Amino acid sequence: MSSTAASSTVGGGGSSEISGVKKTSKRPKYSRFTQQELPACKPILTPRWVILTFLVAGVVFIPLGVICLFASQGVVEIVDRYDTDCIPTSSRNNMVAYIQGEGDKICKRTITVTKAMKHPVYVYYQLENFYQNHRRYVKSRNDAQLRSPKEEHDVKTCAPEDNVGGEPIVPCGLVAWSLFNDTYSFSRNSQQLLVNKKGISWKSDRENKFGKNVFPKNFQKGAPIGGGTLNISKPLSEQEDLIVWMRTAALPTFRKLYGKIETDLHAGDTITVLLQNNYNTYSFNGQKKLVLSTTSWLGGRNDFLGIAYLTVGSICLFLAVTFAVLYLVKPRQLGDPSYLSWNRSAGGLQ
């Protein structure tokens, strides 16, 4: 946009030049602000500047889109859905009963690495149609209790998972109670792949949100049992599975970090996963997926930003071309006073 500086100076308004008969003390103080005469820049939308703006936007957005797309494409991601396949064929008519029943629920999955994955390789579990953002669920926790052992009786926001037998549950609330409890172990060519589960939570959570002297108490002692159990001899600040789970997900489809594999995976490798299929997603038609992924400066694999940038950039270029053609075909003179109606009516009466 072009601009013309419309600053103005009024020198004649000084009080020394006023020769009024009565000079009252209430005379307003003169300044550019009080006279609404601050110097101002008034931009004007000219075709040249508008077309150039859209052109520049297109030129900036499209390369950015390409860069984002490449960054996303550079991430190697393997997604394995296992919730249905891990139910024995004979139990698939009533999967809820199977998942709630006793017995070992080991499941064996085979994953083929199609592309080399440099370490660290992040292991996520992905849940779908799981509403961690449901209001009743998201409110059912007490951060003060998690932070300090003195607050262990502060369970008023945790109902119905607040007390068992009159004793407070630590950690209380639906969020902790429904802790995800599937487990995974990985091996390659009959050799165990070590999964590092340290440092998977936020450092600030470990240091400030979960107390070092707060230990689980009465956890999963009542009925029903919702999810995983906790090691009662470790403080909450060291139970990183719990800390990760209690970071509320905003969307019904989310991934949470399970651990990191610190060795490179080569193309063609076959990974064998032994998993404990414990968590019930069958009641609400949810899905469970195991995700192995590398990362980039943009994060995990996500083509959306790249595609969006390309789309917006293309639209900007299209608009630039359209306005340019429009300008060539139908030029309009800016500020033509003949279009003012009170001038047009003059012409009309001629």
Place this chain on the structure above:
Amino acid sequence: MKRFVYINDDEASKELCCDNRISNRKYTLWNFLPKNLWEQFSRFMNQYFLLIACLQLWSLITPVNPASTWGPLIFIFAVSASKEAWDDYHRYLSDKKANEKEVWIVKQGIKKHIQAQDIQVGNIVWLRENDEVPCDLVLLGTSDPQGVCYVETAALDGETDLKTRVIPSACVGIDLELLHKMKGVIECPVPDKDIRRFDANMRLFPPFIDNDVCSLTIKNTLLQSCYLRNTEWACGVSVYTGNQTKLGMSRGIAEPKLTAMDAMIDKLTGAIFVFQIVVVLVLGIAGNVWKDTEARKQWYVQYPEEAPWYELLVIPLRFELLCSIMIPISIKVSLDLVKGLYAKFIEWDVEMIDQETGTASYAANTAISEDLGQVEYILTDKTGTLTDNKMIFRRCCIGGIFYGNENGDALKDAQLLNAITSGSTDVIRFLTVMAICNTVLPVQSKAGDIVYKAQSQDEDALVIAASKLHMVFVGKNANLLEIRFNGSVIRYEVLEILEFTSDRKRMSVVVKDCQNGKIILLSKGADEAILPYARAGQQTRTIGDAVEHYSQLGLRTLCLAWRELEENEYLEWSVKFKEASSLLVDREWRIAEVCQRLEHDLYILGVTAIEDRLQDGVPETIETLRKAGINFWMLTGDKQNTAIQIALSCNFISPEPKGQLLMIDGKTEEDVSRSLERVLLTMRITASEPKDVAFVIDGWALEIALKHHRKDFVELAILSRTAICCRVTPSQKAQLVEILKSCDYRTLAIGDGGNDVRMIQQADIGVGISGREGLQAARAADYSIGRFRFLKRLILVHGRYSYNRTAFLSQYSFYKSLLICFIQIFFSFISGVSGTSLFNSVSLMAYNVFYTSVPVLVSVIDKDLSEASVMQHPQILFYCQAGRLLNPSTFAGWFGRSLFHAIIVFVITIHAYAYEKSEMEELGMVALSGCIWLQAFVVAQETNSFTVLQHLSIWGNLVGFYAINFLFSAIPSSGMYTIMFRLCSQPSYWITMFLIVGAGMGPIFALKYFRYTYRPSKINILQQAERMGGPILTLGNIETQPRTIEKDLSPISITQPKNRSPVYEPLLSDSPNATRRSFGPGTPFEFFQSQSRLSSSSGYTRNCKDN
């Protein structure tokens, strides 16, 4: 209807039990909190937010921390309450100062010093020179032997001339010592606020006078807040005290006026509320359905099987709280702040300072600046408003001879001077009437000159002219008048003054010549009030012609007459006059009747012609405002021909052939009906023609028209762009304003005198001119200006800017609230329709109060067009009058924009921060950041002129947003701990922000450019022309034929034939106004003049109403 005040009798006065304590306070220490709370929560907006805040205390349904509403609500209440407390404290201080002032009263015959607040009704109060009168008193005695004193009433009515007050006749001759012991009773009306009327009786008890009833008038009173002047001492008995005084009864908090814009904002708020209810119902039902179907499958939510009865209400109420942000809580505070600043800009404007008097403009009402930009009708007084109210004696006709013909100044007419020198009887008498038939008070100044204190400028002009013609009014001592003529002193004793009233339209004095003892009646007044009472046989045709002739010249006329009285006749009449003066019922009418018995068989001496010059710049101001689409009506108490001439010279109407005047006249109902019907028919025909038609009506015909033909008159009023209403009373002026308001027009009334107060208060906007007749109009008005010409700037600059800025501010406030609310609604669909808030409570509170409030306040210095452009093209005001910038259509545009931006922010956020990034606090902060960035660019796009303050507020606000959130992110106990640090260190965050801005602003920018270039509004065209720096060339007819002065001054068409005066002269040829209207051919002003006529024919004001 009456009350009795017992003088100097403490026992009898106790039943009135009203001391003189003055209280202007609205609150006391104890009732401040409940009363202020009640006042604030009487407003719908505040009630709404209070309900929301109370609902939020129910933890089961509140989606966010209750602090997010209670915080802003308490803050807003605290701001309003603090302002009210501050104002009331100042009222308390002012009251305290007045109440504790010390005064002298008499108790049981002894003078005592007490505080003003302790005065009781019936106390005798003593005043000294320059004292302020502490309450309403009836005068009992003064230091003057004649019982006269002088008061200054400026604080009461704004008039700076001294007024005379006189003791009641019953008190004449009472010794100073006896005043202390005086006892009696005063029978007076119940307290009222009429400062011009006090009809009462007084009866003194023995031994003073035996039960003689003495009438009292306003002339016997000293009213509260007046000052005693030129009088050593005075004493009076208190009749009204405290808030019962006339001043106290007049006080009161004016009813707040609501602007058209406020009404529109209320409507839009109501519409948003309805939309909100619909959304709440839909989401509530969806939430309950989802809960009963899907949510029970979600085992981790543990919904109980059996729920209490109110469970159905929980989700809808939760969504109500979530959506309550749709109505911005800050809009009222923001609007109040900016309105205050608009008013300050008016007061600060140096171009609206009257250099002659040093008077700056003043905005008494800070709430209605936007209506200034939407004015459609201006109803204006004439004398003192359009004219200078500086009367100058110009011409006269004495004994059939015209003086002042040659150069328009009778004072320099050799023929008149010769007549005076030779002692012509009629001329001498004429000058005598000019000199003493008045209520003027001559005052000797320190330099030895004589200065006249006059309540009327007409009287002032006559006395000054007489003195210049060697008939000098030199002294007035109680009832004795002294005139110096040709070196000799002539004395007259004033026997009676027959007051001027609007109904009588004349005044008289009865004087006795001290030399020969003759009793003479001297009269002056309007021609219709004098000529019919001429002595039988006297030929008045010449005088009537003179009146007609002078009116054609635009001069004000008064007829002078006299007659000699027999002593018996006078004495007999005097008894009746005193009797009528004592009545409590219909006194005014009875006095008029008695006066009529004396004012007859008059010898008509001649006519005076006084010029009332136009103020500077009045024709140009009216022309510009008419081009802006504003219709002008002149409402004046003056006579018809004078008003027509002033209207012509003011550019109210165009001269023939473009202009045409239609007369509505008649004395009977049939005449008025026929005339009105004819005028209405003509007006209907000419409504579609390019003709400038105005109707003229006088007060009498108006009364009949409004009583019997109101519907026809209303139709005529709507069709007329201009009207001239003559001889109208103050209440009729207010009635006319009411008619235009009832047709849904925005009206502005402007006047300068007390008789304009009614219409000024009635109009949507009242403008008072601080003039010579006092400050009554300015005091009662919403705005006061020093000159009429400042009205142009008040409307075209301040009114238009105020309207534009408020239109943006109000719609932007809704935009930002709807933006955040739509995102919450979208989020509810992916959170199980359970009412979870995507944003945390701190963010929601800060969003409303801080993040999006600062940039918009700087819109108060935004200018879409420069002042010069608006002055050059006043037609642009049409956009404000028609409500083009704030209406359901423009609001829908902002609504659509907020919906579009909400979609952009939500979709981009949930896709860019999906999977492992979808943490609640982070995702919420990304969405909030997107909103902040978009609103910054929206404000930047809508800003027309960027000053340093604009840049600081828009981009500084962004910086402030990050600073605040970094601060919160550093607090471990907050839910946002480390959130902002993590986000800002991620490249994906900034890439997402950039994408949101590009996707959000790109289409809107393209749309704006397309409209700006290919469908520009008139404002856009002027903006383009202005910013490209080129001259604005106006197309139109170039006047090729040179105009002659005669054409400019061609007589206007009046449908009734008039007899031409034998001494007819070219119309206005000698008037200074004539030169003002003469322009050479081809001058730039000529183009605008022709534009004005042509634009008036387009009738877009009426089209606006049709649309």
